[in-house]
Amino acid sequence: MATTVLLLSGPNLNLLGIREPDIYGSATLDDHVAGAKAVASDLGIELEHLQSNHEGALVEAVHGARGRVAAIIVNAAAMTHYSWSLRDALAAFDGPVVELHLSNTATREPWRHTSVITPVATGIISGFGGHGYRLAVEAVFLLLK
Ligand code: DQA
Numbered sequence: 438m439a440t441t442v443l444l445l446s447g448p449n450l451n452l453l454g455i456r457e458p459d460i461y462g463s464a465t466l467d468d469h470v471a472g473a474k475a476v477a478s479d480l481g482i483e484l485e486h487l488q489s490n491h492e493g494a495l496v497e498a499v500h501g502a503r504g505r506v507a508a509i510i511v512n513a514a515a516m517t518h519y520s521w522s523l524r525d526a527l528a529a530f531d532g533p534v535v536e537l538h539l540s541n542t543a544t545r546e547p548w549r550h551t552s553v554i555t556p557v558a559t560g561i562i563s564g565f566g567g568h569g570y571r572l573a574v575e576a577v578f579l580l581l582k
Contacts, residue, residue, distance in 0.1 A: 439483040442577050443506045444473060444570075445495055446488035447514030453539075461539050464567050473510075473570040480578045492520055499526035508577040510570075512537040517552045528557040533580040535573045538563040 446466060454465035470486045477484035487498050502509055509530060516523055527534050541564030542549040555561060562569045
């Protein structure tokens with residue numbers, strides 16, 4: 438059976454492509470997910486994706502991943518910087534967690550320098566734009582090997 442990995446996308450990422458393209462690029466979230474799924478398929482990984490603008494939906498997706506999914510890749514978007522509930526849900530997940538950002542948040546506004554997700558993440562991929570989605574799948578593949 439293929440290994441299943443969950444990719445979570447937080448608030449406003451549904452607007453990628455039209456939202457601040459100077460920062461986030463012109464590709465859509467669908468484009469990024471398609472790229473990640475192509476790499477996943479080559480590596481024998483089944484990639485599930487959920488985007489939500491609602492904190493509770495993302496928390497429940499992490500709960501639903503417990504015991505079912507091998508790893509989680511999460512671009513929590515703005516929730517990265519304040520969502521203790523998502524942080525706690527991820528802390529209760531057993532497998533690797535890869536924190537993902539399109540932009541290099543450390544070079545941006547000071548409020549983006551704090552991530553409540555990082556302390557419960559296995560590692561971070563940040564600042565590689567859309568390439569990060571494919572890199573994150575490769576990272577979980579290597580971590581699960
Ligand atoms: C982001 C960075 C966050 O600070 C921001 O709120 C986002 C996107 C990124 O992918 O670069 O919505 O997570």
